[in-house]
Amino acid sequence: xxxxxxxxxxxxxxxxxxRARTRLVxxxxxxxxxxxxxxxxxxxxxxxxxxxxxxYIALVKVLVIAVCGDVxxxxxxxxxxxxxxxxxxxxxxxxxxxxxxALLELPPLQSFAIxxxxxxxxxxxxxxxxxxxxxxxxxxxxxxxxxxxxxxxxTRRVAGVALVTAALTSLGMFGNLAWVxxxxxxAFRETVMAQYTPPGPVPSRGTNELRLSELRERLREARGSxxxxxxxxxxxxxxxKWTVSAMPLAIVALIVALAFRRAWTRAGLTGMACGVFxxxxxxxxxxxxxxxxxxxxxxxxxxxxxxxxxAATVVIISSRSxxxxx
Numbered sequence: 001x002x003x004x005x006x007x008x009x010x011x012x013x014x015x016x017x018x019r020a021r022t023r024l025v026x027x028x029x030x031x032x033x034x035x036x037x038x039x040x041x042x043x044x045x046x047x048x049x050x051x052x053x054x055x056y057i058a059l060v061k062v063l064v065i066a067v068c069g070d071v072x073x074x075x076x077x078x079x080x081x082x083x084x085x086x087x088x089x090x091x092x093x094x095x096x097x098x099x100x101x102a103l104l105e106l107p108p109l110q111s112f113a114i115x116x117x118x119x120x121x122x123x124x125x126x127x128x129x130x131x132x133x134x135x136x137x138x139x140x141x142x143x144x145x146x147x148x149x150x151x152x153x154x155t156r157r158v159a160g161v162a163l164v165t166a167a168l169t170s171l172g173m174f175g176n177l178a179w180v181x182x183x184x185x186x187a188f189r190e191t192v193m194a195q196y197t198p199p200g201p202v203p204s205r206g207t208n209e210l211r212l213s214e215l216r217e218r219l220r221e222a223r224g225s226x227x228x229x230x231x232x233x234x235x236x237x238x239x240x241k242w243t244v245s246a247m248p249l250a251i252v253a254l255i256v257a258l259a260f261r262r263a264w265t266r267a268g269l270t271g272m273a274c275g276v277f278x279x280x281x282x283x284x285x286x287x288x289x290x291x292x293x294x295x296x297x298x299x300x301x302x303x304x305x306x307x308x309x310x311a312a313t314v315v316i317i318s319s320r321s322x323x324x325x326x
Contacts, residue, residue, distance in 0.1 A: 004036045004052060005029035008059055012066065020066035028062040031055070085153025086161055089144040097133075097140035104132040108188075116195050127188035130181040131208075134173050138248045139277050141166055145252050146273035149259035150266045159256045166252035174245035178212035185209045207237045215241075232291040235298040240284070243302045250309040251276055257316040280305040 005028075012025040032055035039051040105128045109121065116124075145162045148154075186209040193200035210218060219234045226234075255273050258264070264272070287301040295301070 003033050004055065005032045005059055008056075008063065012063055016063070016066045020069060024062050024066045024069075025059075028059045032059055081152035082155055082158050085148040085151075085158055089148035089162070092147045093140040093144035095140075096143045097136045100136035100139050101129065101132045104136060105129075120191070120195070124188055124191055127184045127191065130176050130184040134177055134181075134244045134247075135281065137169060137173065138251055138280075139274075141169060141248050142251045142255055142273040142277050143270055145255045146259070146264075146269040147266060149256065150264065150269065154259060159259070162252055162256060163249070166249040169248045170245050173248065174241070177241040177245055182209045182211045182214075207234055210237075212238075212241060229292050232288060232298050236288045236291065236302060239299050239302040240287075243306055244284070246306050247280060250306040250313075251280065253313045254309045254316075257313045261316050261319065276309065280309070 009021075009025060009029050012021055016025060032052075035051050035055055036048065039048040042048075105125050108128060109125060141162075145166075148158060149162070182205070186203075186205055189203045189209070193203060205214075207215070207218075215234070215238045219231070219238050222231050222234050251273070254276060255269070258272060259269055283301070283305045287298065290296065290301050291298045296304075
């Protein structure tokens with residue numbers, strides 16, 4: 001025989017936490033059953049009906065309070081996890097970016113035989129920062145995104161923050177590559193030439209020292225006067241300002257899609273992020289050689305990495321097997 005409140009207790013088992021059931025639901029059900037038993041002993045149908053109605057109303061109120069309390073507690077826990085995960089991700093991104101920037105700057109700084117003091121070497125390292133950030137920042141963002149999209153922090157809100165951060169980074173990187181990096185590269189070259197005795201002449205701006213509009217103009221002139229290989233070199237430099245700028249968003253979008261596709265371990269998703277970055281970097285390194293071999297036009301080769309990331313993202317999102325919460 002089913003006693004009053006048993007069905008609501010089973011319903012509470014599906015929607016309420018064990019703590020809420022123990023502290024709120026079970027005592028309310030016990031009170032309802034005790035009062036109903038007392039009303040039956042009186043033999044009055046009206047008292048039994050009034051007792052059951054009042055008891056069920058009270059029990060429904062308790063259920064609502066219990067469910068709202070669980071939702072509130074869950075939201076607070078998720079929010080704390082999201083904030084903590086985002087904060088850790090910011091530190092991971094910063095750390096990886098700083099280490100990658102330093103490693104990328106070492107080869108050009110050590111390639112000169114001239115002796116310079118530490119202050120001048122630091123100034124030269126500063127000039128190299130704009131040209132290394134377009135590679136070190138995408139790696140930092142990719143690793144940080146994979147690092148935070150794990151466990152309680154793998155939520156749509158955190159994923160949205162990662163995507164917005166990547167989009168803003170891509171915009172910033174475009175401004176850096178179009179206008180800041182060319183001047184910084186030229187300042188680095190002039191600083192190097194000034195260290196020789198006697199100082200060398202001020203070097204003219206090469207392909208990597210031209211701003212976006214200047215590079216576009218040189219490309220227009222080169223197409224009618226230079227060889228195909230020389231044109232390829234300028235085209236690669238021109239389109240790279242666009243493709244490298246879009247790389248943070250392309251990689252992070254793919255990592256986000258992968259994170260929600262299956263329940264990764266943190267190490268597994270981080271390794272996947274590093275693999276995607278290495279593949280993108282390798283393709284960039286061989287773009288000019290492949291263009292010279294006639295494999296494809298520079299614009300196709302330059303955009304290939306980002307396009308592949310975007311296509312993979314669309315395919316993963318369109319699949320029907322989303323990851324379960326870790």
